[in-house]
Amino acid sequence: MLSTVVFDADETLLDLRPAVTGGLVAVLGEMRRLTPAAVGVSLADLESDWDAVFGDLASAPVAEIRRAALARSLARAGLGGHLDELAAIFFARRFALTRPYPDVLPALAVLRERWALGFATNGNSRAERCGLTGEFAFEVYAHENGLPKKPAPEFYAAVCVAAGVPPTQVVHVGDNPVFDVVGAQRAGLWAVWLDRRGDRLPAGVVPDATVSSLAELPAVLASLSGEADLPPQFRRQSGETSCVDV
Numbered sequence: 001m002l003s004t005v006v007f008d009a010d011e012t013l014l015d016l017r018p019a020v021t022g023g024l025v026a027v028l029g030e031m032r033r034l035t036p037a038a039v040g041v042s043l044a045d046l047e048s049d050w051d052a053v054f055g056d057l058a059s060a061p062v063a064e065i066r067r068a069a070l071a072r073s074l075a076r077a078g079l080g081g082h083l084d085e086l087a088a089i090f091f092a093r094r095f096a097l098t099r100p101y102p103d104v105l106p107a108l109a110v111l112r113e114r115w116a117l118g119f120a121t122n123g124n125s126r127a128e129r130c131g132l133t134g135e136f137a138f139e140v141y142a143h144e145n146g147l148p149k150k151p152a153p154e155f156y157a158a159v160c161v162a163a164g165v166p167p168t169q170v171v172h173v174g175d176n177p178v179f180d181v182v183g184a185q186r187a188g189l190w191a192v193w194l195d196r197r198g199d200r201l202p203a204g205v206v207p208d209a210t211v212s213s214l215a216e217l218p219a220v221l222a223s224l225s226g227e228a229d230l231p232p233q234f235r236r237q238s239g240e241t242s243c244v245d246v
């Protein structure tokens with residue numbers, strides 16, 4: 001019997017991109033206030049600095065990656081000594097602007113009547129700082145107590161420990177085909193892919209269901225739940241379809 005639904009945070013529940021952009025705009029404004037040398041630095045430069053450092057730091061905490069990116073940006077204008085204050089400006093603005101997508105709170109209110117709800121993220125979007133205070137029975141954050149990021153099986157094992165149920169009772173919902181779908185399925189959980197933008201799945205990735213909005217989740221989860229109660233030989237085989245018809 002399925003009992004628990006666990007949500008990825010960034011780009012699943014939380015509209016992160018405008019918040020990050022807002023944080024970078026605030027940083028750029030302060031850089032230009034501090035020195036005329038920053039006039040030649042653009043928002044695109046700050047965005048590219050994240051991309052430049054991410055590869056070497058992919059497994060590091062997000063805040064650490066952001067600080068490395070900001071250090072690179074500040075060096076463009078000779079502001080290397082201002083990292084702590086500019087990082088504080090970035091994170092204050094980023095968290096002030098990070099809010100759930102419009103479909104999130106209504107969906108959680110409906111789902112809570114039937115399911116235990118969890119929150120599980122690789123990033124630093126603390127639920128209480130992003131408009132989601134008190135929405136979840138449990139929260140799991142990578143890097144706490146040395147927990148590796150998704151798609152590591154250890155991450156999903158920690159999710160099931162926090163939920164207090166075996167993986168076969170847990171449905172994970174997320175936007176990233178590898179981290180959220182493949183990782184969850186390999187750990188024995190069910191996986192629903194949230195495709196808000198009409199993206200294509202990489203070859204070989206077959207979610208147990210796909211939704212384009214969280215408003216579809218109650219019906220999709222009810223369908224999956226019925227399937228989970230069937231003997232294995234009667235369940236839909238992985239690869240048969242990527243969507244549940246409801």
Ligand SMILES: [Mg+2]
Binds near residue numbers: 011174176
């Ligand atoms: Mg995500």
